[in-house]
Amino acid sequence: MNTTSNSDLTLTDLSPNNGCGCGSSHPSTATKIPSSPTGQQFAVTGLTCGHYARAVTTELEAIEGVRHVTVQLVAGAVSTVSIDSASLLSRSQVAAALDEAGDYHLTSD
Known part of the structure; x- marks a missing residue:
């Protein structure tokens, strides 16, 4: 089965070496998304790339009513x-x- 996701994933890599720990060569991107009255922010550990x-974005977007998820990635620290x-x-x-996405807290x- 071939599925395609139209998620608008926004990442900002703030790691000191501008790399990730997973070994992939995917570049990070950053896009500013305007905040909304129902916007919430959560500090998350365990994200490295x-x-x-x-x-994480995929699992959060699966929650009913979620319109957009943005991750400000700080590899190995608090994102x-x-x-x-x-x-x-x-x-x-x-x-x-x-928890469903992996070992993130x-x-x-």
Whole structure:
């Protein structure tokens, strides 16, 4: 089965060496997306490259009402995930999506 995703993935690589740890040669890209009244930001650990950011984006966009996900990637440190959705998401909804995507976690407040 061949599926195509039309996700608009936004990444900003803030790692000191401008590289990632997964070994892929995918360049990172950055696009400014205007914030919305239902925008939320979450601090996430475990993201080391664009491949992992795409996995997180895919899982978060699968949540009903999510319109757009932006990952500000800081490889090996705390990344910021911004979510634009029809209604506010709970931390548990976001944590469950991160868990489904891989070994990624919200930081404690």
